[in-house]
Amino acid sequence: MACEQWRGKLDLYLDGELAEEEAGELAAHLRGCASCAGDVLDRVQLKRAVKIAGKRYEPSAALRSRIARGARVESGSLGWRWRLAGVAALILLAAAAAANFYAGRERAARQRVYSELADLHVATLASATPVDVVSSDRHTVKPWFQGRIPFTFNLPELQGSEFTLVGGRVTYLEQTPGAHLIYQIRKHQISVFIFQERGGLPGFAGSVVNALSFNVESWTQNGLRYFAVGDASADDIRGLSRLLKSAR
Amino acid sequence: MEVADRRLPATFDDLALPLFDQLYNFAHWLTQDRAEAEDLVQETYAKALRGFPSFQAGTNFRAWMYRILRNTFLSSRTGLKTTVAIDDEDAGALPAESANPESLLLEQANREMVQEALAELPVRFREIVLLCEVEEMSYQEIAETLGIPIGTVMSRLFRARKALRELLKNKIEGGRHGV
Numbered sequence: 001m002a003c004e005q006w007r008g009k010l011d012l013y014l015d016g017e018l019a020e021e022e023a024g025e026l027a028a029h030l031r032g033c034a035s036c037a038g039d040v041l042d043r044v045q046l047k048r049a050v051k052i053a054g055k056r057y058e059p060s061a062a063l064r065s066r067i068a069r070g071a072r073v074e075s076g077s078l079g080w081r082w083r084l085a086g087v088a089a090l091i092l093l094a095a096a097a098a099a100n101f102y103a104g105r106e107r108a109a110r111q112r113v114y115s116e117l118a119d120l121h122v123a124t125l126a127s128a129t130p131v132d133v134v135s136s137d138r139h140t141v142k143p144w145f146q147g148r149i150p151f152t153f154n155l156p157e158l159q160g161s162e163f164t165l166v167g168g169r170v171t172y173l174e175q176t177p178g179a180h181l182i183y184q185i186r187k188h189q190i191s192v193f194i195f196q197e198r199g200g201l202p203g204f205a206g207s208v209v210n211a212l213s214f215n216v217e218s219w220t221q222n223g224l225r226y227f228a229v230g231d232a233s234a235d236d237i238r239g240l241s242r243l244l245k246s247a248r
Numbered sequence: 249m250e251v252a253d254r255r256l257p258a259t260f261d262d263l264a265l266p267l268f269d270q271l272y273n274f275a276h277w278l279t280q281d282r283a284e285a286e287d288l289v290q291e292t293y294a295k296a297l298r299g300f301p302s303f304q305a306g307t308n309f310r311a312w313m314y315r316i317l318r319n320t321f322l323s324s325r326t327g328l329k330t331t332v333a334i335d336d337e338d339a340g341a342l343p344a345e346s347a348n349p350e351s352l353l354l355e356q357a358n359r360e361m362v363q364e365a366l367a368e369l370p371v372r373f374r375e376i377v378l379l380c381e382v383e384e385m386s387y388q389e390i391a392e393t394l395g396i397p398i399g400t401v402m403s404r405l406f407r408a409r410k411a412l413r414e415l416l417k418n419k420i421e422g423g424r425h426g427v
Contacts, residue, residue: 053362054382057276063286
């Protein structure tokens with residue numbers, strides 16, 4: 001009876017698939033049962049014979065190197081491709097970060113310049129003597145700057161436009177001297193700043209931007225950097241800018 | 249460069265290349281042909297490499313490789329020819345009776361004889377015997393490799409061994425009568 005119980009489990013026992021406790025019980029049974037022990041011996045012999053006979057085929061050296069190389073080449077090239085992709089991604093990231101950083105710096109610099117110009121604009125208007133040269137005549141104002149700033153510029157003919165020239169003064173932006181002109185349109189006064197173009201100034205915004213509730217337009221012309229700042233409408237700022245750009 | 253790239257413990261190479269000899273042996277047993285075995289191994293490595301990103305770390309890599317090899321074989325021309333529908337009895341319970349070895353005198357069964365018998369076994373018997381005895385896989389690993397439940401592993405292994413015994417018995421007896 002005991003043998004019947006165990007015979008079906010001999011393979012599991014020899015394959016190491018019996019739980020420890022059960023394997024122990026079977027081992028105990030085998031010590032006292034010649035029939036089952038003989039059976040086990042046969043099975044062990046078959047297992048061993050198959051194990052030996054089963055290790056039959058040796059791969060060729062050519063295949064071995066092909067696989068080794070293939071796996072390495074493929075995984076290598078995969079790795080290489082991934083590495084390249086990784087590098088490309090890194091470059092993109094770095095470029096994006098740099099652009100971002102640069103854009104951020106640009107933005108910050110522009111913001112700084114705009115707020116400084118806005119300050120100048122407000123401070124000048126608040127001043128008892130906003131302008132040092134009081135004249136609506138560009139032919140008076142322009143020569144006034146001669147010897148006061150290291151450059152010269154053209155002012156537009158305002159006849160036929162709503163703009164009037166109030167006057168001008170010398171100003172400084174980031175330790176650089178420049179011309180500060182004040183124009184008026186209806187009740188609004190617009191400051192026009194002119195500086196020599198240099199690296200330190202932020203990039204051209206392209207169109208009227210709203211900075212600190214002032215409208216600002218900035219452009220570069222003949223090596224000079226212009227800023228038109230004021231609380232006038234964007235259209236007025238643009239209109240004045242257009243006049244200044246067309247000045248001969 | 250190669251050394252620097254292999255700092256990570258589980259690269260495909262690290263896991264797959266040590267299995268090469270065993271996989272080849274198994275492939276040759278399945279195909280019974282060197283050229284086919286070589287193709288099979290190559291395809292297995294290529295597939296495994298491609299599939300490696302989806303291989304879940306911590307699961308059984310060896311069973312995974314053997315499974316790829318076996319599935320590749322089964323879908324090959326030779327494999328399709330040798331594929332036999334899994335019969336119903338395969339899933340049955342383990343027979344209680346003994347395999348009745350009848351004193352096989354396996355000492356007489358030399359290596360070539362066993363190899364012949366193995367080669368004559370149907371593929372599904374051959375592969376499970378080899379996975380168990382040569383690869384020394386656990387039933388669990390065999391189940392993973394063949395994609396069958398453990399109960400089926402046990403019953404199929406039992407039948408495979410029984411068939412192998414019978415083949416060997418015939419060879420031994422035939423050899424005896426032949427002399």
